[in-house]
Structures are given as structure tokens and as C-alpha cells.
Amino acid sequence: MSTVTSAYNFVPINKEVCLPDWADYVSQDIPLQGALSGEIDLTITAKTPIFVRGKSTVSNPNAHQEYEFMKHNDQYCIPGSSIKGTIANVLEIISFGKLNRINDHRFSQRDWNNEKIYDKQSFAQKNKGGWLYFEGETYKIDYNTAQIGRIEHKEIDAYFKTNFVELFGENFDQKIPGENKSALRKYKLLKDRNLKVENKLVELRRRHRHEQQRYKIQPDITNGASGTIVFSGQSSERKEVREGVWKGKNKEFIFWEPNVKKKEVPKQVMKDFFFAYYEDDSKKRTTDWEHWRKVLANGERVPVFLQLDEKDNIKHFGLSMLYKLPFDQRVKELLKGTHHEKKQYDFVETLFGYSIEKESSKGRVSFQHAFAEGFVKECKPKTLVLGEPKASYYPFYIPQEFIRDDSTIIINGEYITYNDDVPLAGRKRYPIKKIDDSLGADESAFSTTFKPLPAGTTFKSKIVYHNLLPEELGALLCALTFNGVENCHHGIGMAKPYGYGAVAIDIMMYESVRNKAMMAFRTYMESWWIAEKLEGTWSESEQLQELIAMARFSHQSKKLTYMELTDFPQIIKEQKALPRFTQFLGIEPHNYSESYQKEINAFIEIEKERLAAIEEAERLKKEAEEKAKAEAAEAEKEANAAKERQENLAKGxxxxxxxxxxxxxxxxxxxxxxxxxxxxxxxxxxxxxxxxxxxxxxxxxxxxxxxxxxxxxxxxxxxxxxxxxxxxxxxxxxxxxxx
The missing domain is CATH 1.20.1310 (5 helical Cullin repeat like)
Structure with missing residues (x-):
């Protein structure tokens, strides 16, 4: 049994987006009526060791990385842009803003534990063998419409005098990564020998009707079939598990001479292929793709396995028979409603500025660098793997339906995936937690060494704001303070998944100004909430509850760690997934103070009456307008009838x-x-x-x-x-x- 753990969780995406009606009128130069300008002094205190990345001390970007703490004028500092980004992320949540700063990837998967999305047998039978190349301005593929042929290792050994059966049988060590398991190793074993076999391929009798046709090479004939032998990687050894029953790969592929040529690869399909093979991340590229991308760049052809859609257009392709299959939906296709709105702006865009297509606006809030106070001594170096988790892992990144019993991690029915028309799990957050000093990693291309500053380090900074409405200043303050909830912390810098960078932000400003502004924002959001006819209240919304829960230190740190790589497929086998954070840790909903509740409830009652009165007035107005319109239509009808009558009488x-x-x-x-x-x-x-x-x-x-x-x-x-x-x-x- 595998245990679900996660260093991250999600704040649910808001279906409705709040777009302030004054957003189009904001300006640096023209004062808004009742607007405020001023400064906010900040004290940022590290509650756990903190590291903000500065200069790299390693020249090779593909090697193990080492970084210094960020410095400005030889002083440790947190850049204003880092503080701004941290606060903007919280503001986006509490103001029910747009989620538009996301990549529009189409993730791929090779999930053999879920036949609903990857049926190995039917998938392999649909494949065609082809050759990818770049010509003119586009990528193209030549392919053959016939089924790909298979040839066993023993047949390759017999013809080419190689020892594939031994090398990839009992002598194969699957624990050795890299080239040992690659197709490139097999090509090197053949050196410069011609893999195109002319007129010498002979069919073998099928062992069962679903088997792909196998061939052998018969040197003494001239009337056989012609094709090119193509290799793919070797994930495991070929061995006999019991008499006559073999496990592991012992066959390679035969690509026939193309009968469809110069088929253009759609740009989006090519983009999906590059993304699936980590073209933009050299550390994650496979040995084979590192080789083939150079072949492609040299103007040569690369063997690929491909599938076609119902119109015979190239649907997707890969470098092996069971290549990673793209999901049906792109990320942004699962983001609905006004999250894609470009002509109206949310609180984050209105306060911090935006640049959307040809439209842009400068922000009215400026974050200064935060400099460390006093003498600070760096902690001992720490080496960790700081890679991002894969968003293609749908048990975590797509919200699932759970069985409601003692367990909160077993799903109800089948998995919901990127193939389904569903919302994303939400905005990813790293819950605040204590650091486990026992965690560490060896130096490798995937690890990073850094020297954090100790817990207790304080930084001083300042926010300068200009021409903000009280609601906007209140939005900024509520983002800084998690709506005024105590014991909440922001996460800043690197290694947040391991607990680093938990900070408390203290605000120095007049309390009356602060309270008035925060109340202006709260009442604005509660009013918007009522007007949208949403259930409950904004203050107690699921989004704020999850945000606040993740901003507080948790005593269940073991649940807030990354799983081992071997656990991920096992989780799918066991039908488990990641629930909402509060459900995952069994956290009770946050209860606001009595004074907060009293003030907000009083406003809500008055606001409901006000909005109801406005709604009734609008109903009566609409009713009167419709009546007047009907009377006017009737009068016009009578006038037209009278005119028609006179015209008819005049004609006789x-x-x-x-x-x-x-x-x-x-x-x-x-x-x-x-x-x-x-x-x-x-x-x-x-x-x-x-x-x-x-x-x-x-x-x-x-x-x-x-x-x-x-x-x-x-x-x-x-x-x-x-x-x-x-x-x-x-x-x-x-x-x-x-x-």
C-alpha cells in the first residue's frame, strides 16, 4: 500500500471572476475621487530558514547548481519583484481574480495502469512507421499506411552477426540509466551497417491473430519484402518467466518504404511533441532525443511512430511504439468563463498593472527591495532536488470525486483526467511547515546547493501606493495579512516545498486607515458575492478557507512531503488521489473573531436589503418599460391600420x-x-x-x-x-x- 503525501495542494479555482467596475478609469495622472496615496513600512521575519536565489556559481547549466543568496550593494535582500509576486498570488485568490498566468500545455502520459486512457494493445495496432524531417518552413513526415512489421533479436543476430539476445537478455542491467537503456546503444552496436534490407524480408507464421506480423531476413532470396529496421529503447531484460513464457522486449521494428510523402505536421502537434520530450529542458531530455534532435538539425530524417485522425491528418507521434500519448484537453481549455477575459481587468491587473496584447497600464503599487537587518550569518550549505512536480499527474492536478467513508483519498469510480471537460484542481500553493533537517540529496544534475539565512532573520521594506481607492488599498492589505487572520505566513524564495521561506509580514501604518481600508474591500467583496448570488459568504468561501489553512504551520509535516517516484504509478493502481488541503489534513473551517462576524453580518443584512430594493426597482422599471413599449407598439399598430384603411378606401x-x-x-x-x-x-x-x-x-x-x-x-x-x-x-x- 502506498501513502498519499504531497508538498503542495490547491486553492480551488473560482468560477466567477470579480472585475472592478472602475478598472477602466484608473490612471497614474488623473486622481480618482476619494483615492489615497502613501507608504506602508514592512517588517518581514523569517520563521524558517530562507533562501532567495542570487548569482549562480556554476557555469554549466546542465550540471549540479549552486547559488548565492540574493544581494544588492553587498547586502542580503529580497527583491521587490519577489515580494510583489508573492502578494499578487494571494490577492488573486482573495479578490477572485483571473487565473491567466498559466502555460497552455497539452500534457502527455504513458499510464499503463489506466486502460481508459492508454490501452497498450489497441494503441500499438494503430501506429504507422514514418520519417520526420524539416523542409522549407515546416516539419514533415513520410510514412507508410501499412502496419509496422516486427523482427526478433535472434533474427537480427543471425543476419548482422550481433549479440542482441545476450546483451538485452541475461546480461542486461536495467538499473544502469541513460544510454544503456536507449535505442542509441543499439544503433551503435550496428555501427555503420545499412539497416535498410532490400528484398529479403520473409513473413513468419503468427502465433496469435492479434500479433503484429513478424519477419526474418533470408539472405539467399531476391523476391522478399523491403524495409528499414528501426530500434527503440530497452526498458527491461528479456527473460523466460516460466517455460515458453517470456517477459520483456525482444523484438524491434520494420518501417516500410513510405507511400505517403511530405505530410505536413501541424504546428501545434509539433509543439506538443517538443513539450513531451522536454525540448526546453535539457536536464530532462532522454538520451535518444538528445541524439535525434541533432540528427534533425543536420537536415536528416528521424524514425517516428505516428497515428492519424479520421481525416488522415497527423494526430500525434513519438519515438517509440508506446510513446507518450497527448491528453485531449489543453490546460487553458479546462479554464472556463471570464478567466480568459482580456478587455476587463481584475484587482491584480488594476493595482499592479498589465500588458495584454496592445493594451497596457502601469501599476500604482511599488514594492521596494527588502534588506536584511543587522549582522546575518548564513546557515550550512544544503543540497536538495528543487524540480517542479509534473502537472500531468491527474490524480493530483485534476479534482477527483472521493468515497465518503473513513478514507478521504480513495476515489469514487474512475479517474477524471485531462481527457474530460472538467476544471483544473486550482491554484497551486506550498503549505507552510517546519523544515525536516534530515532531508537532503547528493550532488547531481537535478540537485541544487544553497546557503539559507537562519530563521529569525528580519528584512525591512516599503510599499509605495498612489491613487488607490479605499477598496484597492484594503485589497492590498488583506493580501498582506490573509484578510487579517493571525498566525498566517507567506512563502518566499526557493525550497518552499521543503518548508524554507515561511515569513511573517508586519505592517506599520495608522490602524484607523488600515481598518477602514480593509473593511472597504471586505464589504465590496461581500456585496459582489451577494450580487452574484453565490452560496454562503465571501469571508467563509472555500477559496479563503483553503488559503488560510495552507498559510498556517501544520503539525502533520510527514503528509506534506514529496512521494517517491515508485509511489506515483502505485497510487493510480490503488485508486487514490489528493483531496483538498483541509480534507486531507482534517482541518476545521476557520472561524473569524466575534467582532469581525458581527460587523460583516450587519453589513450583509443591510446589503441584501439594498440589493433587493435595487432589484425590485429594476424589475418595476423593466415592467414599466415593457408596458410602455407594448402600448407604443399597439398605438403604432393602430396607426398603421388606420393608414391602411384610408389607403384602401381611397382606392375604392x-x-x-x-x-x-x-x-x-x-x-x-x-x-x-x-x-x-x-x-x-x-x-x-x-x-x-x-x-x-x-x-x-x-x-x-x-x-x-x-x-x-x-x-x-x-x-x-x-x-x-x-x-x-x-x-x-x-x-x-x-x-x-x-x-
């Missing part, structure tokens, strides 16, 4: 009523005509005769046996409405003399 009945024998059409048109005449029947003799002519035609259309009953009560009433009673009686009477 002869244009309005077509000549027809369809009584239904006659009735419809005449009823509308009389409506337009305000129920006044027609009196013009010509118009009367025209109407009667149409009615007579409609009567004549009826069979003779039905004509006597044509003028029923409805039609008689219709005629009376159209031409009057006297004319109607005369008209109907005229038909009584029909024979």
Missing part, C-alpha cells in the same frame, strides 16, 4: 373586391370593407350593383334545385349589412319571378 371598392363567384371570398372582403367604413353600408349605386353582380354569379354557380334556398338568413343579413335593408329586399325580390 372595385379594386378591393375582385370579380368572383366565390361567396366565401365575397363575404370576407365585404365584411372587412364595411369594418373600414365604420359599419356604414355602401350607398353608391355602381358599387351596389357591382356587389350584387358578384353575389348573383355565386348564386348562379349553384345547381338550379338549390338556388331557391340560396338566400338563407345568414346571406340575407350579410346583404343588409353591406347595402342596406331596402336594397336587399329589392334584390331578393327580383329572383321570385324566376320561372
Amino acid at each position: 371598392l372595385f379594386e378591393w373586391l375582385p370579380k368572383t363567384n366565390d361567396y366565401g371570398l365575397i363575404a370576407d372582403k365585404m365584411d372587412k370593407w364595411i369594418d373600414m367604413r365604420n359599419e356604414e353600408c355602401i350607398t353608391d349605386t355602381a358599387e351596389i350593383n357591382y356587389v350584387l353582380l358578384n353575389v348573383t354569379a355565386s348564386r348562379k354557380k349553384k345547381p338550379s334545385r338549390h338556388r331557391e334556398r340560396f338566400f338563407n338568413e345568414k346571406k340575407t343579413n350579410d346583404l343588409i349589412r353591406w347595402i342596406g335593408k331596402e336594397e336587399t329586399e329589392k334584390f331578393i325580390q327580383s329572383f321570385t319571378n324566376e320561372s
